[in-house]
Amino acid sequence: MNIQTQIPCPDCGTPIPVDGAMLLTGTRFSCPNPQCHCAIALNSNDRQVVANAFEQFSYLRERAQHMASGH
Amino acid sequence: MADTPSSSHLAKQFSGVPLKALMGAPLKAASDANGMLARSQTQFLLSTCFDVDENKPGYMIPRMISFTLSRQVLASDGSHKTTESMDFVVPLMAIIPINSLAIETLKVSFEMDVKSTTEYSQESSQSHKDASDDDISRPYRGHQYSTEVHGSLRTSGKGKTSSAVRYVIELTAGQLPLPKGITTILDVFSKNLTPIPSKTEDSQ
Numbered sequence: 369m370n371i372q373t374q375i376p377c378p379d380c381g382t383p384i385p386v387d388g389a390m391l392l393t394g395t396r397f398s399c400p401n402p403q404c405h406c407a408i409a410l411n412s413n414d415r416q417v418v419a420n421a422f423e424q425f426s427y428l429r430e431r432a433q434h435m436a437s438g439h
Numbered sequence: 440m441a442d443t444p445s446s447s448h449l450a451k452q453f454s455g456v457p458l459k460a461l462m463g464a465p466l467k468a469a470s471d472a473n474g475m476l477a478r479s480q481t482q483f484l485l486s487t488c489f490d491v492d493e494n495k496p497g498y499m500i501p502r503m504i505s506f507t508l509s510r511q512v513l514a515s516d517g518s519h520k521t522t523e524s525m526d527f528v529v530p531l532m533a534i535i536p537i538n539s540l541a542i543e544t545l546k547v548s549f550e551m552d553v554k555s556t557t558e559y560s561q562e563s564s565q566s567h568k569d570a571s572d573d574d575i576s577r578p579y580r581g582h583q584y585s586t587e588v589h590g591s592l593r594t595s596g597k598g599k600t601s602s603a604v605r606y607v608i609e610l611t612a613g614q615l616p617l618p619k620g621i622t623t624i625l626d627v628f629s630k631n632l633t634p635i636p637s638k639t640e641d642s643q
């Protein structure tokens with residue numbers, strides 16, 4: 369599962385790049401705006417919900433890639 | 440002495456070739472595949488990213504997930520840093536790259552040679568280009584496609600010569616756009632991310 373996504377910084381609105389696998393481990397992601405010293409992390413009680421969503425999404429994406437390769 | 444091959448002569452050489460079917464079939468297959476993906480995308484969104492609203496039958500509400508925002512703050516005298524923490528919620532679908540669920544590019548190319556022998560004594564060359572844009576995925580409105588047909592005809596010499604026409608057709612298809620309702624929800628939430636102070640103090 370390799371999901372790259374982004375979440376707008378709640379403080380300045382700059383998109384914060386987020387790695388799906390690291391998000392699920394509780395990693396903090398810093399806002400790339402140098403003037404903004406914010407970091408975000410997924411709360412532990414929602415990790416399972418996100419993990420399930422990522423898993424289903426990965427399955428769909430694999431199907432799409434399978435179709436694109438003409439099989 | 441025969442006429443120099445003309446565009447109409449060129450066109451006649453292609454009569455009977457099922458160009459429409461040859462060009463349309465791969466696009467139709469891609470469009471059908473994207474239609475299936477669009478349906479899967481909708482099912483995924485409804486089953487994973489929404490909950491049934493128990494107060495309003497038939498309504499669904501976005502499933503929210505909670506994040507902690509932490510920020511380093513300097514004390515007023517600049518002596519030490521503290522970390523302030525706040526919680527905020529975002530819709531689950533906001534962190535899923537849904538629009539990557541589409542066949543982004545499809546490249547179909549085939550070459551076609553038509554050869555004929557004619558007799559003439561002139562030197563000429565001509566090229567032909569046709570372009571068209573259409574949406575062939577009407578049931579889903581998922582894909583736009585563009586087609587370019589290039590052809591070239593080169594003849595030279597005198598007396599008995601041969602002419603050859605080679606057509607190269609390339610098809611490209613664009614990315615599946617997100618449904619308007621989804622982009623509206625995402626837009627509203629991204630503009631209203633208001634953090635609230637965390638229940639458990641995490642400042643040190």
Ligand SMILES: [Zn+2]
Nearest residue numbers: 377380399404
């Ligand atoms: Zn920021």
